[in-house]
Amino acid sequence: MAQRFYITTAIAYPNGRPHMGHAYEVITTDVIARYRRLRGDEVRFLTGTDEHGLKIAQAARAEGVDPRAYVDRMVEPFRAMDAQLGISFDRFIRTTDADHKALCQALWQRMAANGDLYLDRYEGWYSVRDEAYYDESELIDGTDSAGKAVRLSPQGTPVEWTIEESWFFRLSAYGDRLLALYDGDPDFIQPASRRNEMRAFVAQGLRDLSMSRTSFDWGVPVPGSPGHVMYVWVDALANYLTGAGGRADELCGEWWPADLHVVGKDVVRFHTIYWPAFLMSAGVALPKRVFGHGHVLNRGEKMSKSVGNVVDPMAMAEVFGVDRLRWFLCRDVAFGEDGSYSDEAIVERCNADLANGIGNLAQRALAMVAKGHGGAMPAAGAGGEGEAALAEALARGTADYLAAMDALAIHRGLEAVMGMVSAANGYFAASAPWTMKQDLAAQGSVLAHALDASRRIALLVQPVMPASAAALLDQLGVAAGARSLADLDARVPAGTPLPPPQGVFPRWAPLA
């Protein structure tokens, strides 16, 4: 029976254009989703946008448009990016979707019914200009026009001690249960370094959480409490329930609980402390795992407008091709850690792995088949030591790949695949089929073994490079219905006509 797998990305905050960080998250999550499908799992993949909150309201107002109109426009580049990058989501959720609003309010009422929400006052240093509270430690000292010493926000705007009515969530009551969760299931938070941080955070004691705002209205209204909108994270996190098919009358949709939330390391806290606490309060099952990925840096530097290194992932995909970008990000960046990218690194990596490795392996065998074997898959003989060694390397590589992918070590999985490529190219060179012109059967056998290695490799890289892998499998004569993990040992029958070879992974010429 097919296993069900519900996977999500964090939802993006569309107060700007999508950047490489967004692309990285949806790509890696897509790879995992496709991998599960390849394994035969029944997958639900959710992604989308987080459209409420102060910053959106401010940005909309700055443009003099309605917030709804603003987000309707801002969401489009995110959709376009997903389409361009081949993101195979099942639903693109927007927190402004009608079904989501209803679910949020139901979730709220469940938490309230459990006695975890209470009305109190939130006090703090508030900047009217920024419409935001700041912690004492964030304030800087300055002087006003009269030369008097005053306290300023990090943006240099004046702040004043303000008291606002707010709903609070009894987060403080959940510390022990959260610690028990982390300790009872070490995989709940990954990587381990993040788990340690979150554990330390909880262990130091939790304060109750301000759950509503009255200073602006762009959010989900708190039921029965006019003037209050929900703290944006309540609304944002709840998207995973809505996306699972949850409704106001039944919070748990058919896909809940999530098997995996893939999120950036910067939002791990919200997903591993607030979110489980909310769910515990509402009496809803917890997600099984939260994975905090690292950030990808442009040449090792954080992207910033002042440095002038903000990269548009769509332009990048345009230049290099979607699959090259996907391959690079998955192969060159250790999943869970920060990584770095540059044009040079992408070209280098893709030329080495794709053009010289995977592509060349297929091409050298296919060319000989086209030339000397009438363009039909030759018969594979029983083979000798060389074939046995190759088979063993392929089996080991496949096992390593599966283990790594199951453990979310995507980069390790691809490393294992490259080991298979290396073994196959080694086998080809050692067998030297081009010297067997006098014995076409022997030559054909070597080619068949090499092509089968290519087939196995192409099968495994499908999650990362869907389009290229499909093109390669076409070249290899693999039937459309024989491309899942279950077909790993299904060799292409001898005699199968193979189309004229065409390089799937052309070498990238030196940058101009």
Place this chain on the structure above:
RNA sequence: GGCAGCGUAGCUCAGUUGGUGAGAGCGCCGGAUUCAUAACCCGGAGGUCGGCAGUUCAAAUCUGCCCGCUGCUACCA
């Protein structure tokens, strides 16, 4: 400041509970080869395993100190 972690070949990193000769990939150099996308294959280049001092028959792997770096340290997300 507190807590956690890291610092191994030019680059990115592997190195279980301390023990035969310190590794991989990329890049680089040399060789071989010519089926292939000047790719593939083979070999090499030798890095005080951040520094110092210890524990031990034996430490990259344990302890202490020092230097450097990173992350977390809550209500913008």
